[in-house]
Amino acid sequence: MRRADRLFQIVQNLRGGRLVTARMLAERLEVSERTIYRDIADLQSTGVPIDGEAGVGYLMREGYDLPPLMFTRDEIVALVAGARMVRAFGGAQMARAAEEALVKIGAVLPGQEKLRLSRTEIHMPDWVVDDASRRSIDLLERAIDERDVLRLAYTDEAGQTSARDVRPLGLWFWGKVWTLVAWCELRHDFRAFRIDRIAAIERTGKVFKPERGKQLVDYYRTIENHERI
Numbered sequence: 001m002r003r004a005d006r007l008f009q010i011v012q013n014l015r016g017g018r019l020v021t022a023r024m025l026a027e028r029l030e031v032s033e034r035t036i037y038r039d040i041a042d043l044q045s046t047g048v049p050i051d052g053e054a055g056v057g058y059l060m061r062e063g064y065d066l067p068p069l070m071f072t073r074d075e076i077v078a079l080v081a082g083a084r085m086v087r088a089f090g091g092a093q094m095a096r097a098a099e100e101a102l103v104k105i106g107a108v109l110p111g112q113e114k115l116r117l118s119r120t121e122i123h124m125p126d127w128v129v130d131d132a133s134r135r136s137i138d139l140l141e142r143a144i145d146e147r148d149v150l151r152l153a154y155t156d157e158a159g160q161t162s163a164r165d166v167r168p169l170g171l172w173f174w175g176k177v178w179t180l181v182a183w184c185e186l187r188h189d190f191r192a193f194r195i196d197r198i199a200a201i202e203r204t205g206k207v208f209k210p211e212r213g214k215q216l217v218d219y220y221r222t223i224e225n226h227e228r229i
Helices: 003-013 022-029 033-045 073-089 092-108 111-119 131-146 216-228
Strands: 050-053 057-060 148-155 161-173 178-184 189-194 198-207
Touching: 003 022, 003 033, 022 033, 022 057, 033 050, 073 092, 073 111, 092 111, 092 131, 131 148, 131 161, 131 178, 131 198, 161 189, 161 198, 161 216, 189 216
Parallel strands: none
Antiparallel strands: 050 057, 148 161, 148 198, 161 178, 178 189
């Protein structure tokens, strides 16, 4: 890899305020840590706002950007595959956003990379998720972002129906079905709801604040503890 390309990749790896160690960069770029230390020092000397030190890690302050990106073949394939998966299996708004993202990416790519974008032969069926589920996915995704308490009309595996208020926390796609992970106010516990079994979703007008024991990180901890048993 040319040194100029390596410096570019270092900056790319530091995007987004991520703390990255010299060892991580050395492994990704297949060079020595000493080389990374030297490259970081050179970048800092040219005004790139990188904070940190050897043995601790590095991060780049917000506000620094680069001209339109160049993507490798593998990166283009990953972008196209991801966008097409969202378009096939995500909500309606997600699908439109994925399509728009591909258009924007294509607009800034040079000729050869743009050709790779159009020739990426990775495709997804568009009939797996029905229109009702797509609308629910969009509504739930917004509610998660805005922390809206929702009232669900839900039918469980046994055919029993219930109405319950929940705090939506996250969406998971399992290959065939989507599930909503939420804090259930009725059960006072975490629950996973299959979206295709949600008959109705209603906003309650309430907004929840993060509480210890009722957040997504607590759900993960519960799952981890259960797996250890």
